[in-house]
Amino acid sequence: MSAEPLGPVLVVGAGLLGTSIGLALRRTGVDVALSDISEENLRIASGLGAANLTAAQLTAARLVVVAVPPDHLATEVVRALREHPGVVTDVGSVKAEPLAAVHAQVDTAELSRYVGSHPMAGSERSGPFAASAALFDGRPWAVAAHPDADPAAVQTVAALARACGATPVMLTPQEHDAAVARTSHLPHLLAALVAGRLADAPAEHLTLSGQGVRDVTRVAAGDPALWRQIVAANATALSELLREVRADVDTLLAALAAGDRDAVTTLLDRGVAGTAVIPGKHGGPTRPETSVYVAVPDHPGELARLLADAGEIGVNIEDLRIDHDPGRPVGLVELLVAADAVDHLLSSLADRGWTAHR
Amino acid sequence: MSAEPLGPVLVVGAGLLGTSIGLALRRTGVDVALSDISEENLRIASGLGAANLTAAQLTAARLVVVAVPPDHLATEVVRALREHPGVVTDVGSVKAEPLAAVHAQVDTAELSRYVGSHPMAGSERSGPFAASAALFDGRPWAVAAHPDADPAAVQTVAALARACGATPVMLTPQEHDAAVARTSHLPHLLAALVAGRLADAPAEHLTLSGQGVRDVTRVAAGDPALWRQIVAANATALSELLREVRADVDTLLAALAAGDRDAVTTLLDRGVAGTAVIPGKHGGPTRPETSVYVAVPDHPGELARLLADAGEIGVNIEDLRIDHDPGRPVGLVELLVAADAVDHLLSSLADRGWTAHR
CATH class of the missing domain: 3.30.70.260 (ACT domain)
Known part of the structure; x- marks a missing residue:
């Protein structure tokens, strides 16, 4: 953990995540400035207490947190590296593609100050009004160090996660993207496909809906405008998993047509094994x-x-x-x-x- | 609702469902006999109070409830129609295939006394020890009348559902199977495919698992030995949906390869629409x-x-x-x-x- 003070911190983007980070840091007394292209978001976030400085007052941030939509991430990270002498991180859902885009635009010294990260927290709502200082409490927060990152910068981003109440989890950008493709993006897409089958079902058929289908489809209610960006940015890792799923669906269709129950059982057994490896509460092993x-x-x-x-x-x-x-x-x-x-x-x-x- | 008394009722199969039905009926004072090929199941279920008569004492049941695994359903329904003069129902997860199998073996008068049904209740556990008189309280219970069914027999099965604390939902066997393929069997299979992707993931990747993937995969922990029978018996309705899913997966793969975000958004939008049509609590419309x-x-x-x-x-x-x-x-x-x-x-x-x- 860095012994250095964390602030002053500039948070770029006063949406749900940026405002929540401002609130969480202010809770521990860190100096925070906020910026946003929306005057209204900025006014709301400041009114909630997510900043105690204006961006104009903060010309040399020790840490810049870029919390903008995926499509604008790399541009804002590069701008932050140019304008501020400190560490720069972002909180986007995908890590390899933005890193490559930043890499292409900056020199090695600038690149060493950038360490992407990803708090595993969110809400079906968006915008500063949905923000909370408690949003990250107890959540994992991936810190995705690349080989050229300054180790001190990595420690600063881990300290940010801890200051926000989260638990840092160290992964490379590629590992992170492969991990969230499996644990978040693929589940989201397949939940959407299951839910899509309900959209044109007769209403009386849906009266048989139980807790199972509710659980499977819940995440599919998430905002398509955000998810299309996430999915596009993690296309490589996600496509690999989708090809595996398509092969499994083909196996199921062939097995159902041939009455081959053993092939069905093999896939069901694999599913049971998968549910057993999700870590238990508090990151410990699952217990019965x-x-x-x-x-x-x-x-x-x-x-x-x-x-x-x-x-x-x-x-x-x-x-x-x-x-x-x-x-x-x-x-x-x-x-x-x-x-x-x-x-x-x-x-x-x-x-x-x-x-x-x- | 039938003004006739419901009992005496013979329940064939002293597993989770059969024993729970016995307990629920005994709770309302209906006479119940149980039978099972397993002496041990029978002893446990009787010990729990799921029956007050022996099967030998009940030679002319007013209602026979067949609660055996899917593979043995049709055989036991036919046997019940031959041995008893009353109404026969079953509580299997699929309705059209067993009906066709019964149809092929009985005459029209016998067929008119058979009305399949399906309580939307269960447990990840099985066997009589997991049974409860309260298992069906507040649950939907599909009553799947076929065209040759005696209307009085349909009413008797609806009365059984109500006596067990459930709410009867009237559907044809084909409608029922199409409905559960969408609301239960497809969600189960896709949850198993998502969970299957986790089975061989590196443990450190799984630390990023959030509530989303837990919800999506929870049902995949269900017993493969039971689910392989359910899936096989509903192969036709399920294959149609699986082909739609495969087409969607192909669309996603093509869209990710081409960077076509609108195609991704269309599928995500459909998913959002699907989550909105699942009925709310107490069967009413969803409210915000x-x-x-x-x-x-x-x-x-x-x-x-x-x-x-x-x-x-x-x-x-x-x-x-x-x-x-x-x-x-x-x-x-x-x-x-x-x-x-x-x-x-x-x-x-x-x-x-x-x-x-x-």
Whole structure:
């Protein structure tokens, strides 16, 4: 961790991420200036307290954070390297393509001060009004050092992540892009294809929608104007995965036509294996969790009463899902708890009058 | 609704669904007998209270519910039609193929007494120990009447659904299969393909996994031995959708290679439209909901305290998600609330000392 002070920091772009970074840094007392081509965004972000300096006051930033849409990233990074003596980072969703574009326009000394990064946080909303100092709390924040980066600059960007409440994760730009293609961009695209099949389904067919299809398609509600840029910028890594998916779809179609169940099972088994390798809570290894379902009347306070009871019973709720059910005012709440706590939880909930089952 | 009494009911198959149906019917006082090729399943289910008669005592069931794996469905339905004078239903995930198989083996009078059905409920666990009288509470239960079905038999199966706490949804077998291919089987297969891409990813890449990929892949953890049967039995409807997906994947690959962003946007827009048509809670139209994120210390009681505060504030929580975060013991809880309640909730939570943002 750098012993140097982090600020003064210039944040370029007063949207959701830029404003949230300003708010998070101001929370720890770092001096921040904001700039944006939109006067309105700038006024809102400043009003929220995301900056204590104007960009005109800050002519020699120690750190510039470029938080603009993917299409404008490289241009703004190069401008920042030219105008400021300090470290420059960006918070875009893709890292290799902007690095190559910056590389083509700057000399080695300038390039050594640029280290791209990517906080794994966001919102379906955008703009400074959606910003929050807490947006990055507890999130991973990828720091994508390239071979020509100054190690001190890398430490400065890691310190930025920590100052914003996030956990730095060190990856090369290529590793980062391959990683997010797998863990974010491909899931997004396939969720959109599944959701696309629902768009022209008869309404009565959709009454059979359960929690599964809701979960699979949730991310597909994200902003297409942003996602088209992300997808285009990570085209290489994403295309490789899409070709694998197409081969799998071909395998499935051939297997269904031939009644070859073993081929279907092989793909399903691989899916099970994939769900098992996603890291557990707090980055630790996954541990066995079991679902407990509880019927809860659907009005304010009932869910709180349930969780207060679970708290008194002494069982920690690892995750919780509220099922949407048709035609009746009772919600079904799924509690995920450690497998060895299930029996105790079930019997204790029953004692307190709850209808619960595994 | 039938004015006739529902029982005595014979449930064939003492697994998760059969045992849960027995428990749900016994809860309302209906006489139930159970049968299973496994003596152990039968003993467990009976011990749980899922039956009050033996199968030997029940020679003339008013209703037979066949709850066996997909591969054995048609055989057991035909046997039930031959051995009992009453209505016969099944609870399998696919309806057209078993109907055709039954049709080929019985006469018109026997066929008129068969009405397939499908409760939209289950668990990642299986077997009688996972059963619960509450499994179907508030769930849709598809009743798939064919043209030769006796209307009284259809009413009997709808009455079964209601007796088990579910809401009957009337669809033809073909409509049912097309509906679940879209809302359940295709999402499952594509979730498995996304998860399959994670199976051989380097572990450090997976540290960037966020809530999105967890949601998209959750269902892929389901039992391949069951899903291979479901997929095979609904091969026709599923293959049609898989061909549409393959065409979309080809469109994406061509668009990424050509830098054609408009083609990507068209598919993303369709995905957004698809997420908007999934019915809202309680089967009603979707209403605008907004996410509020709250930082919550990760130990028993804190979540309860948050929800107790939300209850006192008077805001109903429509849905709730606990984010898994690496490296720190603070959870991020996402509350979904009606859009017009957000400002009031945020300011009231802040008053009570919570760190919350949109």
